[in-house]
Amino acid sequence: MESSYDVIVVGGGTSGLMAAIAAAESNSKVLLIEKNKRFGKKLLMTGGGRCNVTNNRMVDDLIHHIPGNGKFLYSTFAQFNNQDIMNFFESQGVSLKEEDHGRMFPVSNKSKTIVDTLVNRVKELGVTIATNTVVKKLLHETEITGVETEFETFYAPCVVLTTGGRTYPSTGSTGDGYKLAKKVGHTIAPLYPTESPLISEESFICEKTLQGISLRDICLSVLNKEGKTVTSHKMDLLFTHFGVSGPAALRCSSFVNQLLETQEHVVVALDCFPDLSEEELTKQIQAILTDTKKVLKNALQTFLPERLLHFYLEKLDIADLPANQLTDDQLAAIVDLWKNFPIQIVKTFPLEKSFVTGGGIHLKEINPKTMESKMMPGLFFGGELIDINGYTGGFNITAAFCTGHSAGKHAAEVASYFHY
Template sequence: MDKNYDVIVVGGGTSGMMAAIAAAEKGSRVLMIEKNKRFGKKLLMTGGGRCNVTNNRDVDDLIRHIPGNGKFLYSTFSQFNNFDVMAFFEENGVALKEEDHGRMFPVTNKSATIVGALVERMRALNVEFAMNTVVTKLIHDGNQMSGVKTETGDFQAPCVVLTTGGRTYPSTGATGDGYRLAKQVGHHITPLYATESALFSNEAFITDKTLQGISLRDILLTIQNDKGKVVTEHKMDLLFTHFGISGPAALRCSSFVNQLLETQDEVAAILDCFPDLSADELSKKLETALADTKKTVKNALSSFLPERMMTFYLERLGISELPSNQLTDDQKQALVAILKHFTIKVFKTFPIEKSFVTGGGVELTEINPKTMESKKMPGLFFGGELIDINGYTGGFNITAAFCTGHSAGAHAAEIASYFSY
């Protein structure tokens, strides 16, 4: 294997493969170094093995769904965005389809289709691969990158792109190597925390598994700090588990929960089962359902929520078996309150290693947003989950990874070309 290249990409995941492709398309001789024996191990797991490859939204909406420093990506998205990601796959023989909330999947419903297209494109562009290879050190003279040191030898290049991922799912090879390498050249790593993670609770109804397995559609989950201020809220589906709550609504709240838990012992998650109805509107709807004098409250309201969920609420208020026409005004108000404002105390999320996305990473003020080049070390570029950007599930993290990788690879190739003269 040759030892001299224009661009070296370290990490063959979502961002790295796109970086290698972008650099090679610009005419660079590219080496891709991957510690695993195959590419895209985490990408193969995404979207339940179907690969939610991007999201079909305009850029402003896309950035709103990347709460972890999404505004940093405006420059990146002005060069290569989600629509370019879609075009890339279509041009490379992968038909995509749109599902709910703008999520884009391959028509084959197989993540291997996406990974295969990226690998084939790299091969077509003559990107060279160093598999099962671990980078141990960045080579530089203090003013300019000149290559990388691996366990099997050194490789030279004036530009290096780090796309080693975060710390989620260490089985995929994401064990924090990139943070260590970035620190070697003076970069600061912001505190790491789990995002897109399920929420744990010690509430009795959780530990007793009273609600385990119940799924609620289009509820509103609100996170409040210890002063009662709303920090974030999401209207999506929710699932009760044996340890707490999961599903899209819980996952989207998790990064905010973890940041609050830095200064609080527990966090209030407020569940509104009827977010499309005001308290008055819900009260009137309940009044109509309770007007049947022949039913108990439980039977009169059986269609409002999954049976176990409604029974739980009614038993908590002690009104489950009462005749439906005998509820007092106070009892009715209490019923509206619990349906629209039920508090679940959360004390932790899954650790980073078992979460979908890593929050935190290489400090963004140390990266040029137009080029993804390090401000600390010329010739060093970053992309993907390694940097301090995180989004919601739904194709947003993958989009950020593809696009930052493309920007890093393209600009690394441009810089490397100056060294050819």
């Protein structure tokens, strides 16, 4: 294998594959190094194995769904965005389809389709590949000169680090890139789990009272110490043996973790009827209870799953109360519980079992237009390694593809100057 290249890309995941493609398409001689035997190991897991490849929204809306420093991506998205991702795959013969909430998937419903397409394009462009290879050190003087692996040394004026975060270490995301960046002077913002299930020690969770209950289109809100709403998400929710999961819980997790840095627990509030005001819900309940002789747990069974309904009514000690004996205060208590049920959260799943890493290489040390390091000329970054995180639904993968493309393209441009 040759030892000299224009651009070396370290990490063959979502961002790294796109970086290698972008650099090679810009006529650079590229080396792609991957520690695993195969490329895109984590990418194969995304979207439940179907690969939610991007999200079909306007750029401003994309950034809104990347709460972890999404505004940093305006420059990146001005050069290469979700529409360009879709165009890339369509140009490679991969048909995509749109599902709920703008999520884009390959028609094949297989992540392998996406990974194979990226790898085939890398090979088609003549990129040199080194798998089962770990980068031990970045070579540099006043600027990048190459990398040292466990086997040999490779030289290049530009190196793109796309080694991923620290989630799912079995895929190779073990934080290598943070160590490499730190050794050349970069600051790493504290890492924390995002898009992670929420863990609770409430008695009804420990006793598995609600385990397995799934709710559609509820609203889950994260409250601060003063009881004010920090964020709210109207999505699906699942009660589990450890707490709550599902899209609504996952989207709340980064905010929960940030609050947990200064407090022992965080309260999330569950609204089972977010489309109804308390007054409207009160009227609907009253309409059902008019002229019925049933007890409440039978009279109100159309509103909620049976176990959850009984749980709520038993908390108020009125499950077996005849409907015609319900007082105004008791009715108000039902409505309040259905729309403002508090659940105390003590932690989330750890980084290793979460979907996305929050924190990472400090953005003030990266040029947003080129993804080049401000600390070490010739060093570029892409993907989950940097301090950006979004919600599930194709937003993180979009950020990874686009930052990777920007890093690869600009690395190739810088490398071209060394030919003169």
